[in-house]
Amino acid sequence: MTLQSLPTRLESGVWPPSARWMSADLRVGDVGLAEVAETYGTPLYVLDEAAVRDRCRAYLAAFGAGNVAYTGKALLTAGVANWIAAEGLGLYAGSAGEIRVALAGGTNPARIVLYGSAKTPEDLNTAYGARVGTIVAESMSDITRLAATAPRGQRVLLRVGGDGTAGLAAGTGELAAAVSRLAGQPGLRFAGLDCSIGHDIGHFRRYEQEIRRLADLCGRLRGVAVEQLNLGGGHSDHDFALDAFADRMRTTLRCAFAQHDVPIPRLTVSPGRAVVGRAGVTLYRVLTVTTSPDGHLTVTTDGGLTDCPAVECADRHRAMLIARRSVAPVVPATVLGRHNDPADVVVPAADLPADVHPGDLLAISATGAYHHARASNYHLVPRPPLLAVAGGRARLLIRRETQHDLLSRDCGR
Template sequence: MSAHEAGALHAEIGHAPVWLRQPADVNTLLPQLWPRTVERGADGVLSVGGRTVRELAEEYGTPAYVLDEVDFRARCREWRDAFAGGEVHYASKAFCCKAVVRIVAEEGLSLDVCTGGELAVALAAGMPAGRIALHGNNKSVAELTRAIEAGVGRIVVDSFDEIDRLTALARARGVRPRVMVRVTAGVEAHTHEFIATAHEDQKFGFSLASGAAAKAASRILHEDALELVGLHSHIGSQIFDTSGFEISARRVLSLHAAIRDEHGVELPELDLGGGYGIAYTSQDTPSTAADLAAGLRKIVAEECGLRNLAVPRLSVEPGRAIVGPAVFTLYEVGTVKDVDGIRTYVSVDGGMSDNIRTALYNAHYSATVAGRASSAPPILARVVGKHCESGDIVVQDEFLPGDVQPGDLLAVPATGAYCRSMASNYNHVPRPPVLAVAGGVARVIVRRETEDDLLALDVG
């Protein structure tokens, strides 16, 4: 069981964080943290999609990212159905590979990409170009050219330089791409400063307060090369408080009204971005897709009513909320080290090369011994990696069974978003594979890197 799951405060361990709770039973799983087909057998061994983690470790090795395909598809459908009549773009930056893009397309979602590489994967996987939106604060000429020639459905413009660049490319090719203006609404999301994206002092979008967003819209409307279809706003990531979305929608729709009043044009679309939070620990209480959709629709309808605007077609961009909970990472314990009674360090065969978020964002995760049951009393542990960095931490604080030992399998849930996407070869460690499991069948959708892969790029 996760240390965040149940029980009273562990007053006897003075070094535990005040929010960390001692588990009543380290073998119990908290459902909100795990993909929906994950369960623990009578022998204590976790299974997913009908395959045990012991089988997966034996066949594919560790570390490995394990995707519950049933869970992933179900989350795609939940978001699709919640926003019926609008459009749900899966935010591919959370995790992008051809198999995932194909599943997203099969389940009726669209896709957003923010680089030429993500666009290449999307096109290679067969995602219809008209269902792709291209983001990015510094899109190159090559990226814009490929997007235009492929016929992507939306290009979200982010600067005046980009408007000029895109206008020239469109005129040269005799096409009229559909664009949205990314608006910086001045809403500071309650999240880490590196993933809050709508306050004024940051690199994304056109400022609403300064008038830059209105100027960008005006410039596009006066050009015959681009078709302005709507406004876009994104306020940050891992957000649970919907008040930020309400304020952002109100401000962006005020610009919709101003554009109508000045230019006689009611823009048909509104994209409120993504950033919807998930549960990494029991302290996190995410909303369902249905609840979020109902709340956002209500906000937009009320604001449009106040301004006598037709309600625009609503788009959202969940990434983490779909893939994050559908994946766990499977490790093998290598060493267990007690440090002067302060805490126990449990070292696994991965680390910051496969999950940089703890080091980068001070993110919190949970963990459980996955290959057996234990009746040992819990101990306060820190799960760390094998890299040559003191900040190489996977799970900062967790209660694990006191008999945790080398060779144990350890599973860390909620690792589907940004872990593989931001993975590196630090210390020349090959990146883990991604396994998709469903119906008792496991398949490799991204293979494990090898030392030959590392050496292939080294032409020295």
């Protein structure tokens, strides 16, 4: 089936805001993607620095200074951590590694929050050594461990679970027991509650329900001050009007807490994907093209599963032919990776010009979150570099992994 001719306008909400089609090439951060593909090779992750910084500013404008932390598991390098810190956000770190990279990027340790339902001794020791501001306790045994090992005065949030999410169960009284155990520890400071209700949530209702549930819980924790309530992340970057979201959450918070006659806590959020998802683009070189009798194309690329593992962002992935303008009709296509694996699908339902051929360059949208972060060495394929682009300049944040890197970890025969 033939669709209309090649789109000249970029679909809104999926490409970085700075993306422009100019002189037969896609430009991001005023940098030509064909040129960087030539210089740095493919596959290549490209990250629009201004897009990340703008998202940070939008979150701060909506929620206020001190009330936003970026969740680093979506994408963290020292460079990214530096932008986040410079924009004034705190950082949720889920491991010793994330703490170290955050510190390498200049993050103030007081603004780091260590979270995770299974913290290793190394995670905790790194957090203690760095004097991170806050640790999230997610189970009774976490509280016991923190009481025995954390530095005196350590600020602690309690993770509230529910609906299949990890954390302290509210309904069974476990949370109330956890609060009183924590409040009874002279060395620890109970600061409030933390939750994470899911990913890619496109409407406000789920968050409002969570605030009401937490207000109800706080109403039952008589005599214990809940200073902070972290509503987590999970925001779909597509459908979220941040100012309206923050207004609605604050109103819900005020009403719900007033109803239970308890002081209103400070509302904080910790988005991951919504800060970096749309800022990322991945570039691939086409390796093979096969055309089925009905004109459907199957296009393989030089990347795939190892660098594009994030299924939860798949609805925002679009494939675009870059580096040349085609006047061929646009036809349905499936974009695959290079791996011999049925899961190796980059874009299942793309629209590409019928004359796409080996050697062409493709750009895939919305790959900023959970792509670099989850990349693997399946098939012993080295991981791609990550390139920041801004104001017409490109700068490597992470270099390309080499065969030598992989072999150097192999202890030999």
